[in-house]
Amino acid sequence: MEESWGEPTSLTVRCGFLAGAVMVTASGELDLDTVPELERRVAAALEAATACTSATVVVVDLTSVSYLDSSGLNMLVRCHELACRHHLALHVVASDRRVLRPIHATELQHVLLLYPTTAEALAPPTT
Structure with missing residues (x-):
């Protein structure tokens, strides 16, 4: 008899261009099982941004x-x-305390450039 330790975690990742940035949007849980998929997609987004002369930002x-x-x-x-x-x-x-708590801890x-909303992450830098 096999013992189950719970439901497998899941992660959904979407990618695209928005307002001159490459967007990577994740939903679900980020853990040892799901991190490789998101990392692969973020690395691909960074490559896409490098190839695109108008994109200088990747938003996760x-x-x-x-x-x-x-x-x-x-x-x-x-x-x-x-x-x-x-x-x-x-x-x-990131705006959820379940994500912000480990980042702040x-x-x-x-180190990271954190923003509470996508709109703020996409806004041009102020000087």
Whole structure:
């Protein structure tokens, strides 16, 4: 008899262009099982932005993410570093405390460019 430890986690990822940025929108849970898919999609978005002369920002929208563990935090740091190597900005959109709490607990808010809304992440920088 097989024992089940619960339902498998799921993650949905959508990608596209919006307002001169490459958007990656995730919904579901970010954990060890689902992080590789999101990381692959963010890396592809960074490549697309590099190839597109008008896109200088990749926005990772986590507003519909309900869980973020340490593997998700590590993935965000790796994607931030990859964006820096491509001379791009990686904007992370998060407003749910279930996502913000681990980011703030690890002080990654000082590393990642965090925004509470997609509109703010897409807004041109103010000088």
